[in-house]
Amino acid sequence: MRPVQRRVLHGSTCRGRYGDVSAKLGGTHGNFRPLGTGVFFIGNGGCRLSFTSLETYIPLYVEAAVLTARLALWGILLSLVTGLAVGIIRYEKIPVLSQIASAYIELSRNTPLLVQLFFLYFGLPKLGIRIPGEACAVIGLAFLGGSYMAEAFRSGIESVPVSQIESAEALGLSRCQMFRYVILPQALEVSIPPICANVLFLIKETSVFSVVAVADLMYVAKDLIGLYYKTDEALLLLVLSYLIMLLPISLGASVLERRIRHGRFGNPSTV
Numbered sequence: 001m002r003p004v005q006r007r008v009l010h011g012s013t014c015r016g017r018y019g020d021v022s023a024k025l026g027g028t029h030g031n032f033r034p035l036g037t038g039v040f041f042i043g044n045g046g047c048r049l050s051f052t053s054l055e056t057y058i059p060l061y062v063e064a065a066v067l068t069a070r071l072a073l074w075g076i077l078l079s080l081v082t083g084l085a086v087g088i089i090r091y092e093k094i095p096v097l098s099q100i101a102s103a104y105i106e107l108s109r110n111t112p113l114l115v116q117l118f119f120l121y122f123g124l125p126k127l128g129i130r131i132p133g134e135a136c137a138v139i140g141l142a143f144l145g146g147s148y149m150a151e152a153f154r155s156g157i158e159s160v161p162v163s164q165i166e167s168a169e170a171l172g173l174s175r176c177q178m179f180r181y182v183i184l185p186q187a188l189e190v191s192i193p194p195i196c197a198n199v200l201f202l203i204k205e206t207s208v209f210s211v212v213a214v215a216d217l218m219y220v221a222k223d224l225i226g227l228y229y230k231t232d233e234a235l236l237l238l239v240l241s242y243l244i245m246l247l248p249i250s251l252g253a254s255v256l257e258r259r260i261r262h263g264r265f266g267n268p269s270t271v
Contacts, residue, residue: 058237064220083150
């Protein structure tokens with residue numbers, strides 16, 4: 001654990017809050033039962049949630065959620081760029097590069113992100129290459145996500161009717177213009193649903209970032225469980241944190257997919 005995070009979880013901030021709550025409640029008070037450092041539980045063993053602990057740990061989860069979201073954003077953006085480039089290479093069947101792209105996809109999709117992170121964080125230093133934990137997390141996520149994004153883009157590009165491409169060639173469009181104005185807009189209609197699914201998948205994969213000393217949501221949850229035995233509170237906040245991150249994206253993706261489907265199939269001129 002990095003010194004900063006250890007200080008946050010062990011420092012006087014958490015203990016000070018517990019001390020303040022304990023002093024205010026004055027020990028055992030009504031249905032509240034003290035446990036150790038001024039943490040109070042409701043009920044007689046049925047409900048094991050400590051609302052004092054929840055209030056104290058929320059700032060830690062907010063900080064961890066911001067870090068997780070930032071790393072996930074960079075990883076997803078890089079995976080989109082990588083996927084688009086690899087998808088175009090495979091569609092165009094560029095010699096040598098196409099074979100390299102196929103090998104990359106097979107390697108990326110058939111190895112877990114955990115193994116890739118271990119290689120980046122623990123394997124590369126043996127070769128004299130040291131990468132910070134956060135950079136390893138972004139690179140690993142982009143490496144994994146790029147292969148899935150590439151297949152999503154390739155399937156979208158291949159779905160464009162040949163007649164559209166021939167018409168663009170007849171109009172004298174260059175290859176770049178054809179991709180920009182004809183192929184890519186139509187390919188995105190097909191690629192958006194799998195891309196949205198891949199985004200959700202990659203955000204959930206951030207739960208393994210803690211293995212490279214990144215203080216993400218899982219890192220904080222495991223730390224609280226290991227240090228203070230707050231299993232119920234830590235897991236509840238962990239689930240809620242990921243739900244808050246993923247649910248808006250999932251709902252937005254569903255709305256976007258419906259609009260694309262309606263725009264594509266609801267217009268008679270496009271059928």
